[in-house]
Amino acid sequence: GDSVTQMEGPVTLSEEAFLTINCTYTATGYPSLFWYVQYPGEGLQLLLKATKADDKGSNKGFEATYRKETTSFHLEKGSVQVSDSAVYFCALSDRGTGNQFYFGTGTSLTVIP
Amino acid sequence: DTGVSQDPRHKITKRGQNVTFRCDPISEHNRLYWYRQTLGQGPEFLTYFQNEAQLEKSRLLSDRFSAERPKGSFSTLEIQRTEQGDSAMYLCASSLATDTDTQYFGPGTRLTVL
Numbered sequence: 001g002d003s004v005t006q007m008e009g010p011v012t013l014s015e016e017a018f019l020t021i022n023c024t025y026t027a028t029g030y031p032s033l034f035w036y037v038q039y040p041g042e043g044l045q046l047l048l049k050a051t052k053a054d055d056k057g058s059n060k061g062f063e064a065t066y067r068k069e070t071t072s073f074h075l076e077k078g079s080v081q082v083s084d085s086a087v088y089f090c091a092l093s094d095r096g097t098g099n100q101f102y103f104g105t106g107t108s109l110t111v112i113p
Numbered sequence: 114d115t116g117v118s119q120d121p122r123h124k125i126t127k128r129g130q131n132v133t134f135r136c137d138p139i140s141e142h143n144r145l146y147w148y149r150q151t152l153g154q155g156p157e158f159l160t161y162f163q164n165e166a167q168l169e170k171s172r173l174l175s176d177r178f179s180a181e182r183p184k185g186s187f188s189t190l191e192i193q194r195t196e197q198g199d200s201a202m203y204l205c206a207s208s209l210a211t212d213t214d215t216q217y218f219g220p221g222t223r224l225t226v227l
Contacts, residue, residue, distance in 0.1 A: 106154070
């Protein structure tokens with residue numbers, strides 16, 4: 001079945017450090033891939049998405065490239081800020097399974113000044 | 114604010130009691146989804162509606178769980194005879210049927226079963 005595996009946390013970085021959160025997936029159909037972010041006390045927010053192989057999603061300095069050959073969708077940011085502290089979820093939506101979302105377990109990021 | 118809203122935000126109940134949660138989606142969205150999120154895990158799909166029709170249910174949705182969307186607008190999720198294992202955050206999301214890739218999530222209802 002469909003699933004998402006993402007890097008376990010927690011991750012602690014200094015401000016302006018480079019961020020990578022790994023995400024790999026298994027899907028039976030043609031998935032769209034997403035990164036969601038959950039700030040403390042808030043609901044899930046869509047950060048970025050990619051709907052087909054080799055697409056790059058980007059938003060707020062974050063990027064992720066849909067790599068079909070490695071079934072990966074790693075999240076990167078060149079210079080993190082304290083305000084990026086949150087939990088990040090990788091997810092997929094597979095049109096072959098009714099568009100329900102499959103989420104990873106989440107990676108907690110703390111950025112220290 | 115025209116986002117997805119959920120009520121209540123927190124619910125504490127005793128084992129064996131029934132609870133009901135409400136979700137109000139974004140007004141023009143015809144798809145509505147329910148997810149459950151336990152501590153340290155990502156959200157898990159429970160069920161979804163297109164308008165008033167419930168189109169899919171996860172095997173996670175036991176017979177004690179029932180969801181409705183009677184007029185194709187708000188939805189309710191009821192849990193009967195609650196168990197401690199039902200303690201979780203219950204999330205609602207909505208989308209357009211023409212853009213199911215973009216789901217907007219509500220803040221969730223945190224259920225604690227004592």
